[in-house]
Amino acid sequence: MSPHSGLALPARKVEYLKFIFESGGTARTNDIASAFSVDPSTITKTFAELTSGGYLLHTPYRGVTLTDAGRRDAAFFIRRHRILSLMLVRNGLSPKEACNEVRRFESMVSKKAVDRICEFMGHPRQGVCGEITHDDEESTLNAERMALKMSLEH
């Protein structure tokens, strides 16, 4: 499994990273534990693993922040989710069905496949559960999210 195949992380870690990304790049243990209804201790342990994998920085008792690599990968995970959901919608599923279906298997779909599907669909911008971001835009959009979160936390 090459490091950029898109298959480096198991399903649950992908979900957590997407969530952190969408929360502006930072999160605390309880944010995730309650969002996913799992025990906080599970999240602490997952933070440790994602930190040693280079996806997160963990400051004990304070929370995590995505690293650059983590942000890049999370952006891909979100894009992958949206491309695949859109593909299913274009193949007969309702948006909600598509989203749920994709959540179960997305972690097993390679970047190469996603890129091909994306190209084939004409690099759509509007997905079924949010905008689809294409490479260059990711950093920009995320920077905005970060700035917003910073200002909210002052």
Next chain:
Amino acid sequence: MSPHSGLALPARKVEYLKFIFESGGTARTNDIASAFSVDPSTITKTFAELTSGGYLLHTPYRGVTLTDAGRRDAAFFIRRHRILSLMLVRNGLSPKEACNEVRRFESMVSKKAVDRICEFMGHPRQGVCGEITHDDEESTLNAERMALKMSLEH
């Protein structure tokens, strides 16, 4: 997870059942062990699990046979594989890529989704890695396969 969601079995067991189905409904430990390059003891254990799950009948030291339920499910697994592969081919992937991609995630795709996609694609007959069988035909075709295998083993 309802019993007919199509998600009752983990990936590897799905692969094994598909293989047994395509071998005519019966197989011996070594057939599977060598086809998948795993230790025979792993297969023996999996046979036990699939037997207690009602998918197989296992006669120790002699091999397994699909039960009716096992045959029905295996037929669905194969149909699912082909429908999904075809969808990916129709969305930009090569047949080989599609097959390999689908093998990784097919076990997570529900029957309901497959049925919708199948309908949306117009109940295609020709898949990218074999014919796509639709409900009524399954028993017929499989009966033929069984008969063939019987005659070969005389």
Next chain:
DNA sequence: ACTAAATTTGGTATAACGCCAACATTTACT
């Protein structure tokens, strides 16, 4: 009957999850 091949058993291992109880830290309130 004897041996070789196939199969099974029993033990062990890994990854990916998750829970609980006990302990530690931080925060918020009086």
Next chain:
DNA sequence: AGTAAATGTTGGCGTTATACCAAATTTAGT
């Protein structure tokens, strides 16, 4: 500041899904 509540962490344990190895068993061929 002092303490209680909220939050987070540790250590232990459990499950499912896979797989391997070595030893024992069964079957098959001569």
